[in-house]
Amino acid sequence: MLEPTGPLPPEIYWRRRVFAIGILVLALALVIWLVVMVARGGTSPGGTAATSTTTESNAPAGGSGASAASSSAESDVAPCSDQSLAVKVSVGQPTYRRGEQPVFGIVITNISAAPCSRDMGSGMQQISVQTLDGTRRLWNSVDCYPDGQPDIRTLERGQQAAFTVTWSGSTSQPNCAGERVPVPSGAYAVLAQLGGVRSTAEPFNIG
CATH class of the missing domain: 1.20.5 (Single alpha-helices involved in coiled-coils or other helix-helix interfaces)
Structure with missing residues (x-):
């Protein structure tokens, strides 16, 4: 066998x-x-354990031609309070000629100890140009574009969302009332605001 x-x-x-x-x-x-x-x-x-992934994306903030990079929103993350955020504004160059369009950069940082989410769309942001001494407001990004697209971002601890806004160089009033005219040559300052959080003023010149 x-x-x-x-x-x-x-x-x-x-x-x-x-x-x-x-x-x-x-x-x-x-x-x-x-x-x-x-x-x-x-x-x-x-068999594998369940995992979740948060991706970062670049998306336009709308309104004044803003563009941004930041993180996507998560449904179980607490909202960002004003106290958990810091806002900084910068100017593309120290001096612009009349007729040029100044470019401003806005950076929003989560300074809290935990992730949080916030609508950072152009309708929520306010970028203002005023005289250098702060006595006269010349332009605000929401005067003529008050309703921007929502842009809810989730920021990890210390993470930033960056935006750019291009200004036409003309004045504006609330509800886009009155005539819009080019600002004269001189020294100015730009500020950025999200909710109750305001940046420090950043000076620049129009020559």
């Missing part, structure tokens, strides 16, 4: 028997492993 018989050489039949025995041993080992894992409360092969 053990001696292989047939038209082929005996070593071929032995190889087939060894291969079949190996398959049976492997299948038996797999069954034993599965029984042990189930008894220990483990997971079956291929």
Whole structure:
């Protein structure tokens, strides 16, 4: 019974028997492993723990031609209070010629100890140009564009959302009332605000 018989050489039949025995041993080992894992409360092969991923995206803030980079919103993150945010404004260059369009940069930083989310759309941001001494307001980004698209961002601790806004160089009034005229040459300052959080004034010149 053990001696292989047939038209082929005996070593071929032995190889087939060894291969079949190996398959049976492997299948038996797999069954034993599965029984042990189930008894220990483990997971079956291929089981993975649930994970969540937050991606960052670049999206225009709308209104005054703003663009931004920041993180996507998560439904279980607390809203950012004014106290949890810092706002900084910068000017593209210290001096612009009359007729040029100044470019302002706005950076919103989560300075709290935990992630939070906030609508940072152009309708929520306010960028203002005023005289250098602060006595006269010349332009505000929401005067003529009060309704911007929502842009809810989730910021991790210390994370920033950056925006750019291009100003036409003309004056404006609330509700876009009155005539819009180019501002004269002189020294000015720009400020940025989100809710009750305001940046420090950043000076620049129009020559």
